Amino acid sequence: MPTGSAAGTVPPGRKHRFLPGAAFSATFRLILAVLLTFFGLLLVTFLIGRVVPIDPVLAAVGDRAPAEVYERVRSELGLDLPLYHQFYIYVVKVLQGDFGRSVSTSNLVIDDIARFFPATLELATVATIIGVALGIPMGVFAAVHRDRWPDQLIRVVGLVGYSIPVFWLGLVGLVVFYVKLGWVAGPGRLDIGFEDIVQPVTGVILFDSAMAGEWDVFVNAFDHVILPAAILGYFSLAYISRMTRSFMIEQLRQEYVTTARVKGMSEARVIWRHALGNVMVPLITVIALSYAQLLEGSVLTETVFAWPGLGQYITNSLLNADMNAVLGGTIVVGCVFIGINLLSDLLYRLVDPRAR
Amino acid sequence: MNTGATPSGLRAWLLADAPHSRVQARLGQAYAAWRAFLGNPLALIGLGIVVALIVAAIIAPVLATHDPFAQNLDQRLLPLGPDNWLGTDELGRDIWSRIVYGARITLAIVGLVVVIVAPLGLLVGTASGYFGGWVDVAMMRMTDIFLAFPRLILALAFVAALGPGIENAIIAIAITAWPPYARIARAETLTVRNSDFINAVRLQGAGPTRIVFGHIVPLCLSSVIVRITLDMAGIILIAAGLGFLGLGAQPPSPEWGAMISSGRRFLLDQWWVATFPGIAIFIVSLGFNLLGDGLRDVLDPKSQ
Numbered sequence: 001m002p003t004g005s006a007a008g009t010v011p012p013g014r015k016h017r018f019l020p021g022a023a024f025s026a027t028f029r030l031i032l033a034v035l036l037t038f039f040g041l042l043l044v045t046f047l048i049g050r051v052v053p054i055d056p057v058l059a060a061v062g063d064r065a066p067a068e069v070y071e072r073v074r075s076e077l078g079l080d081l082p083l084y085h086q087f088y089i090y091v092v093k094v095l096q097g098d099f100g101r102s103v104s105t106s107n108l109v110i111d112d113i114a115r116f117f118p119a120t121l122e123l124a125t126v127a128t129i130i131g132v133a134l135g136i137p138m139g140v141f142a143a144v145h146r147d148r149w150p151d152q153l154i155r156v157v158g159l160v161g162y163s164i165p166v167f168w169l170g171l172v173g174l175v176v177f178y179v180k181l182g183w184v185a186g187p188g189r190l191d192i193g194f195e196d197i198v199q200p201v202t203g204v205i206l207f208d209s210a211m212a213g214e215w216d217v218f219v220n221a222f223d224h225v226i227l228p229a230a231i232l233g234y235f236s237l238a239y240i241s242r243m244t245r246s247f248m249i250e251q252l253r254q255e256y257v258t259t260a261r262v263k264g265m266s267e268a269r270v271i272w273r274h275a276l277g278n279v280m281v282p283l284i285t286v287i288a289l290s291y292a293q294l295l296e297g298s299v300l301t302e303t304v305f306a307w308p309g310l311g312q313y314i315t316n317s318l319l320n321a322d323m324n325a326v327l328g329g330t331i332v333v334g335c336v337f338i339g340i341n342l343l344s345d346l347l348y349r350l351v352d353p354r355a356r
Numbered sequence: 357m358n359t360g361a362t363p364s365g366l367r368a369w370l371l372a373d374a375p376h377s378r379v380q381a382r383l384g385q386a387y388a389a390w391r392a393f394l395g396n397p398l399a400l401i402g403l404g405i406v407v408a409l410i411v412a413a414i415i416a417p418v419l420a421t422h423d424p425f426a427q428n429l430d431q432r433l434l435p436l437g438p439d440n441w442l443g444t445d446e447l448g449r450d451i452w453s454r455i456v457y458g459a460r461i462t463l464a465i466v467g468l469v470v471v472i473v474a475p476l477g478l479l480v481g482t483a484s485g486y487f488g489g490w491v492d493v494a495m496m497r498m499t500d501i502f503l504a505f506p507r508l509i510l511a512l513a514f515v516a517a518l519g520p521g522i523e524n525a526i527i528a529i530a531i532t533a534w535p536p537y538a539r540i541a542r543a544e545t546l547t548v549r550n551s552d553f554i555n556a557v558r559l560q561g562a563g564p565t566r567i568v569f570g571h572i573v574p575l576c577l578s579s580v581i582v583r584i585t586l587d588m589a590g591i592i593l594i595a596a597g598l599g600f601l602g603l604g605a606q607p608p609s610p611e612w613g614a615m616i617s618s619g620r621r622f623l624l625d626q627w628w629v630a631t632f633p634g635i636a637i638f639i640v641s642l643g644f645n646l647l648g649d650g651l652r653d654v655l656d657p658k659s660q
Contacts, residue, residue: 033500040501044510048517159649163641165593165613167600168634171620179624296506300597304620314509315601318516330513338504 026349034342041334045327046090050083052323099328104320109328112313117332118203119189120302120309124294126206126229131236131294132287136276138237139244144271146249154241161238166297170231170304177227185223187306194220228305232297236290243286244279251275281352288344292337389654399650405643413459422450424457424610433626443628445619447608451628454610455636461611462640465526465595466588472530474580477537482568482576484538485545496542499535507532508594515603522611525604529594533587540583544576578655586648589641596637612637 057074065073074080078089093099099109142154177183185191189205194217198209206225209217251257252275260270299311306312310329317325371388375381393399412419421441428448436443442451484495502510514528548554549572557567598604599613607614612633619630 033497036497037501037504040498041504044501044505045513048513052517159642159645160638163589163593163638163645165596165600165616165634165637165641167597167613168616168630168637171616171623171630172634175623175627292506296508299508299512300600303601314512318512319602321516323516326513326516330509333509334505337506341504 027346030342030345034338037338038335041331041338042091042094043087045331045334046087048330049090049323049327094331099331100324102317102325102328103322104317104325109325112325113310113328113332115203116308116310116313118200119307120295120298120311122204122206123225123229123232123298123301123307123309124291125204126225127232127294128236128287128291130230130233131240131290134233135237135240136244136283139241140248140271140276142241142245143248143252151245154245158238158242161235166231166235167300167304169234170228170301173227173231174304184227185220187304189221189224189308190217191220191224228301228307232294232301235297236294239290239293240283240286244283247279247282248275251278281348284347284351285344288340288347292340295333295336392654393650396650396653398646399653402643402646402648402650405639406647409459409463409640409643412456413463416456416460419456420450420453422453424449424454425608426450433622433629435626436628442632443626445615445629446622451615451632454615455612455632458610458612458615458633458636459640461522461605461609462592462595465522465529466591468526469530469533469591470584470588472526473534473537474584476530477534478541478573478576478580480534481538481541481543482545482572485542486549486564486568486572492542495538499538502532502535503539505532507590508597511594511598512601512603515598520603520606522605522609525595525598528598529591533591536583536587537580540579541573541576544579545572548572548575582648582652582655585644585651588644588648592637592641592644 057070057077057079071080078086081089097110099113101107102109102112105112138154138157142151145151174186178186198205198212198214198217201208201211205221206218209215209221248271252271257270257275260274261267265274295310298307298309299315301307302309302312303315310333314326314329314333317323317329369380370384372380372384375384393403421439426449428444431440431444431448432446434440434444434448440450440452442455444450445454480495480499484492510532511525511528514531515524518524518527554567554571557571562570595604596611596613596616599611600617602614602617605611605614607618615633616630616637619626619633622629
């Protein structure tokens with residue numbers, strides 16, 4: 001990992017001069033790196049907002065406005081200030097959660113995002129659960145049967161996952177499992193009759209309906225989420241199983257595995273308790289990364305399944321040239337991405353004493 | 357290269373333990389890599405797919421049975437048949453011919469992205485690895501920022517700023533794709549920059565430019581090539597995704613993602629309109645993935 005330095009690289013003389021302990025110093029560096037990345041995120045989105053070929057003043061006053069009105073609105077919007085000053089205002093606003101107003105929905109962008117984000121969260125979480133529940137056993141199985149047919153089969157499954165366009169798979173899945181077989185519910189999050197039964201608390205329908213005890217709503221929501229989540233989960237499965245396989249192969253070569261076998265421990269225990277136990281630590285990072293990637297994959301999946309999530313919000317806003325909404329959504333997704341990476345780094349340090 | 361029938365004299369020359377010239381050493385190395393590559397059937401399939409894509413793009417007018425843009429409203433949404441092999445779309449255009457011409461667009465996208473991304477990544481990576489210090493810190497921070505973004509979302513934001521269209525999609529993908537190359541090039545540079553042969557070159561009076569371009573960049577090339585091949589599948593998928601969302605190639609361009617997007621309305625009754633472009637995308641990305649895996653095994657033994 002680029003961020004943070006191992007404790008061993010700090011020269012002994014300097015260890016305690018500035019900060020109490022190398023572990024603290026590493027965490028401090030990590031947080032500094034995250035802050036810098038966040039700053040970069042703001043800078044990039046700010047610059048993207050500046051190069052858009054839409055004149056925000058013209059959009060506000062119309063193209064028949066006299067020059068003095070144009071100038072007044074221009075200074076009201078702060079566009080006559082120097083660029084660094086505009087950037088400062090932009091940063092302050094974003095930190096206050098003010099992304100401006102969406103042109104297409106005429107709501108505050110932050111309110112829109114708060115409404116759309118739980119849907120994406122629900123989709124990505126169910127998908128990750130599917131990816132982890134199937135991907136880890138598949139990876140272990142492939143590593144144990146290395147270079148024999150189960151390994152080849154799992155490798156092909158993974159390669160297909162890396163090569164197939166998610167939106168196309170979604171369309172095919174809809175036709176097969178919804179239209180032809182009728183196994184799952186169609187696009188959207190709920191059937192019309194089930195809407196508005198459960199008051200949104202978190203916005204995650206599976207969670208809200210379970211808390212409220214509305215099990216028929218829960219079942220309906222599950223019917224809707226399972227197909228898009230399975231399709232997204234396939235991609236996380238491809239990634240997780242490939243990484244699990246290579247970590248496991250590494251572990252099964254170690255001497256402690258031989259020792260455990262020699263002591264007469266059952267093969268299942270050696271594999272699933274000892275080797276997999278050691279693999280879980282790097283796997284945390286892999287799972288976190290795949291979760292973050294699903295947020296991205298959800299952009300295309302949500303479009304196919306008419307899933308009212310953040311990805312669909314960003315795409316629709318884009319097609320309507322609604323820059324406030326696009327940049328707000330981009331910042332939120334970027335922050336979640338950064339946050340997940342930070343979390344997995346911290347967890348890694350917590351679980352693996354060598355990384356401290 | 358036809359290896360089976362090579363006279364043993366040439367083979368012996370190629371595989372000599374003590375090559376007499378640089379050319380012989382290079383050719384010998386290439387030959388050994390090629391032999392290792394031949395032993396991997398999946399990689400050969402990948403190579404076959406990629407070569408087929410390139411050939412299809414070059415001789416598209418020969419392979420196409422119809423004009424890919426010619427609309428024929430009497431022949432709308434025809435099923436698969438002897439005249440229109442893969443059927444026709446909602447404007448009566450022949451889907452097979454459109455897919456064949458779409459190979460040109462796909463190839464152009466990956467080609468242009470690579471032409472932008474590889475030199476940029478190599479330059480940034482080798483410079484920051486070789487010079488170190490604040491150059492390194494600044495440049496690696498920059499790649500961190502780009503890597504901290506979800507790629508598709510960042511590409512979407514750039515397309516939003518630049519406007520939809522295939523050129524802008526290529527630029528957006530390139531902007532989001534270079535940081536991993538810089539990372540790889542930097543890592544490779546760090547492993548060689550203090551080695552004896554670089555010091556020897558420096559003692560002979562070579563300047564930084566000569567050392568970086570003449571001695572470090574060639575050593576980074578093999579890992580960068582592996583990474584590029586593996587990345588191509590991702591690039592194709594993102595470009596197709598942008599086309600599908602209506603932000604990449606615009607109609608009537610026979611770009612595969614855009615073809616799926618216009619065919620999705622007919623998915624229930626005329627399944628072929630959206631299905632075949634999807635299969636084309638899948639086969640081509642699979643080809644690049646297989647080829648990349650094979651190249652990695654041959655060119656980048658460290659990853660094993």
